[in-house]
Amino acid sequence: MIARLGRGVPEPAAVGLAALVAMAVCAAAIGENPLGLLRALVLGALGDTEGLAFTLYYATDFIFAGLAVAVAYRAGLFNIGVEGQSLVAGVGLALAALASGGAPSWLAILVASLAAMVFGAAWALVPGWLLARRGGHVVITTIMFNFIASALLSWLLVDPMRAQGSMQPETRPFPPGASLLRLDDALVVLGLSPTGSPLNASLALALAAMVAAHVFLFRSRLGFETRVFGASPTAAHYAGVASTRVILIAMGLSGALASGVAINELLGAQNRLILDFSGGAGFVGIAVALLAGNRPLAIAPAALLFGFLYQGGAALGLDYPRVSPQIVTAAQGVMVLLIGGLLGRRR
Amino acid sequence: MPALGAPPALRVFGVTKRFGAVVANKDISLDVARGEIHAIVGENGAGKSTLMSILMGMVTPDAGEIFVDGVRARIRSPRDAAALGLGMVHQHFMLVDTLDVLDNVMLGAEGGALLAAGRKRARARLADLSRAHGLSVDPDAIVGDLPVGLRQRVEILKALARDARIIILDEPTAALTPDEANDLGLLMRWLAADGASILFITHKLNEALAVADRISVLRAGAVVATHAAAATDARELARAMVGRDVDNALSRGDGPPGRTLLEARDLTARGADGRARLSGVSLSLRAGEIVGVAGVAGHGQSELIEVLAAMRRMESGALALDGEPVDAAVYDPARARALGVAHVPEDRSRHGIVGEFPAAGNAILGRHRDRALGRRLLDPGAIRARCADLMERWDVRPRAPDTPVGRFSGGNQQKLVFAREIEAGPAILLVGQPTRGVDIGAIEAIHRRLLALRDAGKAILLVSVELDEIFALSDRILVMHEGRIVGERATASTDRREIGLLMAGVVERAA
Numbered sequence: 001m002i003a004r005l006g007r008g009v010p011e012p013a014a015v016g017l018a019a020l021v022a023m024a025v026c027a028a029a030i031g032e033n034p035l036g037l038l039r040a041l042v043l044g045a046l047g048d049t050e051g052l053a054f055t056l057y058y059a060t061d062f063i064f065a066g067l068a069v070a071v072a073y074r075a076g077l078f079n080i081g082v083e084g085q086s087l088v089a090g091v092g093l094a095l096a097a098l099a100s101g102g103a104p105s106w107l108a109i110l111v112a113s114l115a116a117m118v119f120g121a122a123w124a125l126v127p128g129w130l131l132a133r134r135g136g137h138v139v140i141t142t143i144m145f146n147f148i149a150s151a152l153l154s155w156l157l158v159d160p161m162r163a164q165g166s167m168q169p170e171t172r173p174f175p176p177g178a179s180l181l182r183l184d185d186a187l188v189v190l191g192l193s194p195t196g197s198p199l200n201a202s203l204a205l206a207l208a209a210m211v212a213a214h215v216f217l218f219r220s221r222l223g224f225e226t227r228v229f230g231a232s233p234t235a236a237h238y239a240g241v242a243s244t245r246v247i248l249i250a251m252g253l254s255g256a257l258a259s260g261v262a263i264n265e266l267l268g269a270q271n272r273l274i275l276d277f278s279g280g281a282g283f284v285g286i287a288v289a290l291l292a293g294n295r296p297l298a299i300a301p302a303a304l305l306f307g308f309l310y311q312g313g314a315a316l317g318l319d320y321p322r323v324s325p326q327i328v329t330a331a332q333g334v335m336v337l338l339i340g341g342l343l344g345r346r347r
Numbered sequence: 348m349p350a351l352g353a354p355p356a357l358r359v360f361g362v363t364k365r366f367g368a369v370v371a372n373k374d375i376s377l378d379v380a381r382g383e384i385h386a387i388v389g390e391n392g393a394g395k396s397t398l399m400s401i402l403m404g405m406v407t408p409d410a411g412e413i414f415v416d417g418v419r420a421r422i423r424s425p426r427d428a429a430a431l432g433l434g435m436v437h438q439h440f441m442l443v444d445t446l447d448v449l450d451n452v453m454l455g456a457e458g459g460a461l462l463a464a465g466r467k468r469a470r471a472r473l474a475d476l477s478r479a480h481g482l483s484v485d486p487d488a489i490v491g492d493l494p495v496g497l498r499q500r501v502e503i504l505k506a507l508a509r510d511a512r513i514i515i516l517d518e519p520t521a522a523l524t525p526d527e528a529n530d531l532g533l534l535m536r537w538l539a540a541d542g543a544s545i546l547f548i549t550h551k552l553n554e555a556l557a558v559a560d561r562i563s564v565l566r567a568g569a570v571v572a573t574h575a576a577a578a579t580d581a582r583e584l585a586r587a588m589v590g591r592d593v594d595n596a597l598s599r600g601d602g603p604p605g606r607t608l609l610e611a612r613d614l615t616a617r618g619a620d621g622r623a624r625l626s627g628v629s630l631s632l633r634a635g636e637i638v639g640v641a642g643v644a645g646h647g648q649s650e651l652i653e654v655l656a657a658m659r660r661m662e663s664g665a666l667a668l669d670g671e672p673v674d675a676a677v678y679d680p681a682r683a684r685a686l687g688v689a690h691v692p693e694d695r696s697r698h699g700i701v702g703e704f705p706a707a708g709n710a711i712l713g714r715h716r717d718r719a720l721g722r723r724l725l726d727p728g729a730i731r732a733r734c735a736d737l738m739e740r741w742d743v744r745p746r747a748p749d750t751p752v753g754r755f756s757g758g759n760q761q762k763l764v765f766a767r768e769i770e771a772g773p774a775i776l777l778v779g780q781p782t783r784g785v786d787i788g789a790i791e792a793i794h795r796r797l798l799a800l801r802d803a804g805k806a807i808l809l810v811s812v813e814l815d816e817i818f819a820l821s822d823r824i825l826v827m828h829e830g831r832i833v834g835e836r837a838t839a840s841t842d843r844r845e846i847g848l849l850m851a852g853v854v855e856r857a858a
Binding site: 215218224228239 | 658679680681682683684690692694697698699700701702703704708711712713715716721724725727
């Protein structure tokens with residue numbers, strides 16, 4: 001997909017363009033000026049440092065979620081549970097962060113991030129284990145685990161983990177050390193004006209994770225076995241690849257990558273555990289991975305496109321109060337349909 | 348025999364088809380008379396499939412004309428082809444396994460929105476055909492439950508039920524046992540005698556010679572020869588197909604076999620369906636010999652080779668490699684490779700290769716643990732170099748390590764698998780159906796290599812449904828029937844008749 005940039009229009013660009021056209025048509029249909037709307041969208045997402053920073057902040061979530069989907073997909077596993085895995089990762093992160101009072105900042109961040117990865121991986125390993133041992137279909141089990149994760153988070157936040165004396169379903173704020181470096185903090189130190197966005201160091205982590213996922217899949221022996229298993233389980237058996245091991249490793253890695261959404265949102269932006277903080281990023285990750293053809297290095301541009309749409313759509317509401325932000329969802333739908341159609345044609 | 352005077356049932360004139368720079372069909376002209384069986388032979392990639400696709404309306408030719416019963420025909424879709432009386436039996440059956448025979452025959456010709464009337468019509472038609480040709484298949488049987496030979500019969504019935512008068516059979520014997528192939532030959536003769544015209548695509552020259560009236564040879568997209576079957580022989584056809592003399596004479600050293608490298612005692616194993624497939628099989632394999640395993644497909648040969656290669660669990664029995672007993676609990680394919688057992692699997696596309704992976708990835712499949720390919724991470728340069736080296740040694744074409752292996756011809760895929768397995772330097776080589784779906788040139792190369800490996804002291808177990816192959820290569824022949832070895836013969840002191848009887852389960856007399 002995205003790797004075939006060589007010939008003609010790059011596909012993601014074509015897909016993105018089609019999404020813009022779809023939005024313009026919707027706008028025209030409700031009597032708004034389509035070009036003005038597109039202009040507001042582009043300016044909102046890219047026109048100033050604030051919009052740009054928010055676009056990157058959303059893209060960070062989508063890189064993590066897209067990688068999580070892609071790594072599992074390479075093993076032939078359609079992990080629809082990235083959303084739930086990032087929620088559970090958030091619980092682990094919050095437990096570690098809340099307990100980190102007094103620890104040096106680097107240690108608090110490290111432990112909280114590791115806890116997030118372990119919790120996210122564990123939540124993904126259960127469906128993996130059900131598949132490897134019992135033949136439970138991973139699409140079904142991961143979908144169901146999203147509901148369980150969401151309910152678990154709600155219960156934790158209305159009861160055991162709720163801040164004392166608070167009416168809000170959220171934990172008390174993390175200790176000051178348990179917080180990632182924000183772009184705005186750096187800008188202030190440098191004497192520049194802040195962007196007003198929560199863009200933080202998670203973006204660097206996301207890019208590092210992207211490179212790591214690429215090295216794992218295309219350079220490591222385990223990654224080779226993972227891809228063989230994903231492409232042909234029978235050939236993997238012939239090649240002496242242990243299916244249980246591959247399934248568990250791929251799902252574990254997928255869940256650990258999903259935890260990046262929690263790191264960006266909680267350690268980078270919210271500094272406390274709140275309800276549904278991932279905001280559907282786990283599902284957007286499916287579209288991102290699809291657009292990137294499940295190639296880790298193509299995930300960043302694909303995630304950027306979705307980040308652009310998210311931020312642009314949010315900014316629209318200011319200039320066009322009559323236009324629902326749902327218009328971005330419609331554009332996404334068009335993109336997914338197009339990618340699905342392109343994939344289908346390739347088969 | 349062809350009727351005289353009447354126009355041919357099918358006439359192809361000057362058909363040319365290009366795909367980009369490749370000329371798949373070059374000025375092809377041939378005809379098939381009413382009641383004639385016309386075989387088309389050619390290697391993989393010679394243009395047979397393209398010609399068939401053109402006749403069936405799936406591909407539009409760039410130039411040329413097609414006449415049916417002397418009338419110029421425009422075939423723009425499979426529907427046009429069917430209306431003109433052209434029917435095709437595909438190599439890979441186009442059947443819905445979960446439906447019964449009746450529904451499969453009716454599929455695509457239901458004749459209305461409701462099925463009852465169409466079913467009734469199809470049932471009557473099947474009964475007619477069964478009376479007329481002795482083609483009996485239970486219309487209510489589920490297709491997935493039928494053996495391969497009967498499934499093919501359903502395909503033929505499908506064509507006949509649509510009143511096909513020109514029937515194209517694409518590699519129809521590829522999946523059949525020798526007996527089923529014989530039955531098919533009889534059926535083709537029967538249909539021809541009844542006035543049908545048959546185009547019979549094959550790469551097996553002996554079958555073409557046995558069944559066809561005339562034989563056309565395709566090479567590089569062009570018809571290079573058309574002979575009456577009675578006036579030609581396999582040698583002449585092979586030369587036309589390959590473009591040079593094919594040397595069938597295989598030479599082998601006459602050194603005595605060495606020490607026993609593989610010893611199996613009382614192996615039992617079950618198939619995927621849970622049924623017993625191996626019942627107490629014992630065999631030994633010595634250095635410097637080829638042991639052939641003959642048998643009708645499905646009598647345990649596949650399971651035998653899979654158990655020895657550790658792809659299937661042995662339920663009981665004992666296995667020793669080079670005198671060392673093997674612990675069945677930890678014997679897996681990776682361990683088997685480490686112990687010097689190489690395996691060329693019989694189902695290449697399912698086990699031997701990953702079609703969508705580049706040739707380079709396939710060149711290390713199962714051998715990817717080799718530290719020479721990179722100490723901690725796999726080194727893409729080393730993998731490509733390994734692949735290029737294997738391709739050079741085994742003459743795999745094209746020499747394109749980055750091309751998905753699924754785009755290589757069957758023969759070149761198989762050569763790559765052989766190269767991968769053999770160049771790893773195993774002591775024992777387990778080979779299943781080494782030349783299935785492989786063209787003549789590659790068959791010749793593979794046979795020579797196997798004999799050279801034998802002479803070099805490798806122990807080789809050869810499972811094949813091609814008796815010719817077993818006889819050409821083996822020093823000893825084991826015959827399997829219903830999961831047991833029912834006979835063992837030195838190749839020099841037996842013949843096809845005796846092996847055939849053993850395969851059929853005629854019990855060995857106490858000698």
